[in-house]
Amino acid sequence: MIIRKVRDTDMDALVRIYNHYIESTTITFEEDLISSEIMLERVHNIQQSGFPWLVVEMDGQVQGYAYAGSWKPRSAYRYTVEPSIYLAPDIVAKGAGKALYCKLLDTLKTQGIKNVLGVIALPNQASVALHESLGFKKVGEFARVGYKFERWVSVGYWQLEW
Known part of the structure; x- marks a missing residue:
């Protein structure tokens, strides 16, 4: 397993992973599939903000990614981020996600981030x-704030503070 910074050549793999979650889960509230061009724009926006975007490779293939972005745009929130992590379905619960997330958190900590707010569509044990x-x-938890696949979905907030 290799955890590294994202490359422009990773976009097809990232889109394959993310589109799975768009199509078949409420983990993301996005409803329309995205293209590699859209993903590349998102990656570049995160990178230009100075935040990390990491991937996990297994057997030479990108199998997941994690990144963090600003929680809110106002400058007083500059020490608070919202992370995201997505894994290929066949590697979930095999340790790659935790290793990837730990690397993301370590990077954020060295950048001086003080609060990480995990936003989770529920249920997602x-x-x-x-x-x-x-x-x-x-x-915290917001009840029934998203609507996807003909049902209402609640969202919980988890905070990590250093």
């Missing part, structure tokens, strides 16, 4: 367990 295993604490 795997994501809750991952966040809590890394020291995140649940700080």
Whole structure:
């Protein structure tokens, strides 16, 4: 397993992973599939903001990614980020996600970030367990704020503070 910075050549793999979650889960509230061009624009926006975007490679193939972006645009929030992590379905719960997320958190900490706010569409026990295993604490929940696949979805917030 290799964890490294994202490359422009990774976009097809990232899109394959993310589009799976768009098509078949409520983990993301995005409803329309995205292209490699859209993903590349998103990656570049995160990179231009100075935040990390990492991928995990297994057997030479990108199998997941994690990144963080500004939680809110106002400058007073500059020490707070919202992370995202997506894994290829066949490697979920095999340790790659935790290793990738730990590397992301370590990078954020060295950048001077003080708060990381995990936003989780509920229910998602795997994501809750991952966040809590890394020291995140649940700080809130918004009931029925998203609507996808003909059902309402609640969102929970988990905070990690250094």
